[in-house]
Amino acid sequence: MSEYKPQDFDKKWQGKWASNRTFEVNIDPARPKFYCLEMFAYPSGHAHVGHVRNYIIGDVVARTKRMLGFNVLHPFGWDAFGLPAENAAIKHGIHPEESTRGNISHMKAQLQRLGISYAWEREFATCDSSYYKWNQWLFIRMFEKGLAYRKRSSVNWCPKCDTVLANEQVVEDGCWRCGTLTEIRDLEQWFFRITKYANEILEATGKLAKWPEKVLSMQKNWIGRSEGSKIKFKMEGGLEENIEIFTTRLDTVFGVTALILSPEHPLVDRLSLLSSDKSEFQKKVLEFRSQDRSARLSGEVEKEGFNTGQKARNPFDGSSVEVWIANFVLGEYGTGAVMAVPAHDQRDFEFARKFGLPIKFVVCPNGGSVPTSMDQITEASIDYGKLVNSGEFTELTSLEAKKQMSAWAQERGVGEPSIQFRLKDWGISRQRYWGTPIPMLSCKKDGIVPVPDSDLPVLLPPMTNFTGQGRSPLSQISEFVNTTCPVCGGPASRETDTMDTFVDSSWYFYRFADPLNNEAPFSAKTVKYWLPVDFYSGGVEHAILHLIYSRFFARVFRDLEMVDHDEPFDQLLTQGMVLKNGSAMSKSKGNVIDPDSMIQKYGADALRLYVMFVAPPEKEVEWTDSGLEGSYRFLTRVWRLADKWKEALTSSGIPGASELTDFSSKEKTLRQKTHDTIRRVTVDIEERHQFNTAISAMMELVNEIYSFGESSEIDKRRQEVENLKQKSSIQAFKAVTVVAEAIEALVRMLSPFAPHMCEELWDMLGKQEDLTNAEWPIFDEKVARLEEFIVPVQINGKMRSRLTVAAGMPEKELKSLALKDPAVRKHLLEKKIVKVIVAKGRLVNLVTK
């Protein structure tokens, strides 16, 4: 009798996998490939079970696919640049490089202790110059194509830390690090022209059939396409300008009673000069500008605005309307100006009520009527309907009016159809040290020029003193900043900002295909074989950022003729968090479950199995120690089973189950269960990604093998084979064969979840071949077919009896059997059968009166 002690062999198998290079792969055109990827990790120091869940999900898929005959690429690496390491450097004086490398090696060891089947030879970190070199190379290609450009824009500024913060680093108006209220500053920034692909990316969401609906709808909302028109209103007097507005409700244009500009609108400064009280005008504009962004973040803010005193002419009816400036109109969206239609837009309505603007009703909703007095109405009427008071367009439906009005405006040169997106170009400049240097120079004579490819990478210079003071740490290193212009040879200065780390993560999955390439980011050949990623899993928090950026990069590569696909990820799984005491694990909350201590106590396999068994992968789960113990118990149970049978199973002369006939009914039942389990587990893992039900199917099989083996008759046969070996009776061989079939299939199917134990059992069962690449058990439909069914009999939809019948019994016979059944007859007394429904061998329902 041996005992299940994972501590005795976990390390042994991990060592063998590494020394045999079991998970390393090469291109093999003869075999179908499968690229299985989990979102790579930010090396924070310690992985907790929440992180680890994702890696286990990917590992089960990768290991299963390997056994199914696929050439599986399953790599891992590190998203190693970023603020936390730099902040730690400021706080504790440890260089980001040092802390990052230390964290990586610790986390790598954690993943290895879990037995995740990564091709570690492909590992890289984004802070490796051999990786970020290609960020720079790519940046230059994008610059050449006009996809990377510089412009002035407003950014979040923390006055205490004296640095710029990314949008996502501003939490409730304040700096995420020190809580100081952030300000808005205008700075020169580099942008990626993602908006060029906005429409394409949006339209292609329809093709992402294997992505969760939730992620697709988040992306659609984020891109935020809206169709409408741009219309020019000519200013009267004062300025000889047009004010262009964007609207999706051109049908309401006869209801315009004002134009409203955002405080950031380009005309605002000139309008202020025409104002009777310039200083008051400018004061208000500045107030709005500083308030605007923080107001948006905090949610609700009172609508404020003022009349500029200027007027503009509505090209449709020639009416003259006042031009206002208000805080609720966004500068970055559309044209930065809107037409106010208080009768048909709730925001305009509120604004009009507050500031006494006229309200003009021009669209009568279907079934509604035109209000007699505007004083009565309490909210805008936003529904489509029939136009009133709209000149030649009166009586048209909203839809028809939009079309005709748009054409009307276009003919007269006062408007055009327009599509606007909520998505903005991606600002990638970061005034930080720990990131990829932007490979650009500024020369007095030649302007902004890229670093020549031959000078790449622009290495991140050594830095010792992290103060967090002053902007762009790199600007403090004069040896870095001062250089020569590659065009004229004169003095030039380097760009001192670094790239957003989302640039790093937007294409790392291509690099895994060809991680050692020195000539290019990757070769077309390797990427053509391995990409797109077949199965990608990670947290839903990346639904918009990383997953949109990557879709953008794929298209950039495509247009650079480096790849020949549009979409980088075929199938996406977003895994749920692991909670402890109802909330996400975090160091600050002190509720972190450390995988290492669990592995120490129960072994890697029990942890792996529990995490997969507790719920479907997309769901959030609450961590429970007792659940983990249950999984450990199951593994112990499997172990004991194999241990009990190993003598008999390793006897020579046992025929394969498929070579024998005339099994007893008990044996048939176990075989049926074995093959049905193969079917269920395969579908659950491969197609449905319902790992929890795959495991419960295997648990059922184990229960079945136990009850089969516990019978004294079978146990006698087991002993007979153990003692007599090849001289055993055919009956004894049959019993052992059936168990052998079940246990072997079980060990194979369980191995993606519990690879260490299964390797050990495989060895124990005398198998020579390598389990990692062993064949997935083969499902035999004929064996899985039940010979007998239990058919429920209902009367008026209520369960009354069960019939045990042979498979394939004709309807007629089933019906008469049901009617003869005593339990059924009891319920049929004094009742008339109106109808009998037989659902193809599954159920009988008698309808009575």
Next chain:
RNA sequence: GCGAAAGUGGCGGAAUUGGCAGACGCGCCGGAUUUAGGAUCCGGUAGCCGAAAGGCUAUGGGGGUUCGACUCCCCCCUUUCGCACCA
């Protein structure tokens, strides 16, 4: 406010095409084994009535479609997530 998803025993969760609701596991109860505890093995475990046989009620609530609804349709409630002045 808008959008999406979800709501099933004490708990995590099953139910593949509209066809036996509660698979599997946790927990709990009982039995076997054991000097004892632990471990293990076996059995029980939605609620209510009943000694039992059996019956009734149950998938957030209310209606509907159907021979039959956790599953489809309508209304409502609750929870979670996402978006939130995008004109």
